[in-house]
Amino acid sequence: MQIAIASGKGGTGKTTIATSLAKSLVGSHKVHYLDCDVEAPNGHLFLHPDIQTQKDAIIRIPQIDTNLCTLCGRCVEVCQFHALAQTADEIVLFPELCHGCGSCTWNCPEDAITEIANPIGIIESGITPDGINFCHGVLKISEPMPTPIIRQMRKYKSLSRDSVVILDAPPGASCSVVETLRAVDYAILVTEPSPFGKHDLLQIFGILKDLKIPAGVIINRTDGHESDIEQLILEKQIPILMQIPFDKSIAAGIASGRTLVELQPEYRERFIAMFDFIESFLAVEQVC
Amino acid sequence: MKIIISAKSNQLEGSPDERFGRAAWLIKVDSATGEWQAFPNPGANQSGGAGVAAAQFVIDQKADAVISGDFGPHASRALKAAHIEMYILTGAADSLKKAMELFSQSLLPVFQP
The missing domain is CATH 3.40.50.300 (P-loop containing nucleotide triphosphate hydrolases)
Incomplete structure (x- = not known):
């Protein structure tokens, strides 16, 4: 319960x-x-508590391969959290705004996006x-x-x-x-x-x-x-x-x-x- | 030169808005012809990322410079990456017209992050 x-x-x-x-x-x-x-x-x-295990809490944020990216802007368009912006020559990522939803990775037509772990805190557990x-x-x-x-x-x-x-x-x-x-x-x-x-x-x-x-x-x-x-x-x-x-x-x-x-x-x-x-x-x- | 100013209303006689991401309106002015156009700020009603949403709009409008009371860390990073100049409103800029005047006389300070 x-x-x-x-x-x-x-x-x-x-x-x-x-x-x-x-x-x-x-x-x-x-x-x-x-x-x-x-x-x-x-x-x-x-x-x-006697803390026995410690683990990173993470969100998965995008990493853009600039060799594959054609600056089509699809990732910026689908990001509901405005964690990506597009200029004439690059895609700018704001990791603090990323919710790790994966929409950009999923929608990238060039498969230019991979996800990397961004640690945002830790989870500790043990017994009292x-x-x-x-x-x-x-x-x-x-x-x-x-x-x-x-x-x-x-x-x-x-x-x-x-x-x-x-x-x-x-x-x-x-x-x-x-x-x-x-x-x-x-x-x-x-x-x-x-x-x-x-x-x-x-x-x-x-x-x-x-x-x-x-x-x-x-x-x-x-x-x-x-x-x-x-x-x-x-x-x-x-x-x-x-x-x-x-x-x-x-x-x-x-x-x-x-x-x-x-x-x-x-x-x-x-x-x-x-x-x-x-x-x-x-x-x-x-x-x- | 295309300039965008954050504003409280959609009129040139109205007051500029000290806030960038959360300003109700973004007014685009062509300094050469004096032509202007008001756009609702896409950042105004966002629960998060307002600064980036407003900055993206400014970038998409191909503005050369933007004027507001201040720029947050996300907005300024995006604008800087797009090579858009950022200027700060002063107390004397009590209307958009006045802000444009001060801008054309180089009397508005450059944003310092």
Whole structure:
């Protein structure tokens, strides 16, 4: 089963939830934790994996053989990302704009284009002391495109059906979030009772509706002012899975690199109960 | 000499646009005859690669020079490869007409990447 943890707004507690959920389930399941926030991964700070493998994440960019190129301009015409420009005497490539789609190679009438690997980051994987299979991607600084790394991370291991895969999504509501959410079985949305939390949650609701992915919400840092956001979530007929009250000792513990279930072990049972709820919800959905 | 200026409207009396890739209009002016023509900038609505799309348009129009507020790294690389001169708007260039005047008097600075 694949469960993504997303939020819209950053800093609401995605990694707090994802790491604690992984730690709560590892006693009873084979757990994979994938940190898909490749622009600023931080799950390793809480899970302390022993990294065993490292692999380049690449996109395939065109290389043009100038002896074969007739400057017909077909490659420039088919490139949807404006990664190629044509002047009177050359084709100019902008590697940072290339999405690696292969259209130029496919359409070149002279077979003048070959593809070469352009590393855009690395994928590291290993195992944590408590037995969680850990994987994260790290985008190279100045590389603008996180989605290929996320796609490659998800292919990286052949993940067995009986395992639980927890995908810690990036913040926001952009391509990288969609890439993380694509084809997961369930999404846990972490929000906070603030106008920003509410605004960005609505954007994620829209994405999930399009992708037809069922979701539940965790309201983090509740402070007695959450009736507004509760009402919004109920109007959308989405279950509230958990509420976590604002507690300075949790904030201090997280800041020192400890997970919620280490700080307050009673949360372990709550995470297991939440997972059971999701599992039975999905089982019912499958029957219907 | 064919010159292209990035512009906010499709009129010579209108203001130039400081942005190159995202300007709404690109106005082509023939400095010898004064003839001009307005084109919607193909870069304006691109989600990415706007600078390259606008630069490709300028290249395809066989312009000799282009005037804007600034040129991004991709646009300037493409324009440079095509040997098109790049000039920067100054505060005094409050209309396209004025920008052309300043250009013909060599009063617009050359773009420095």
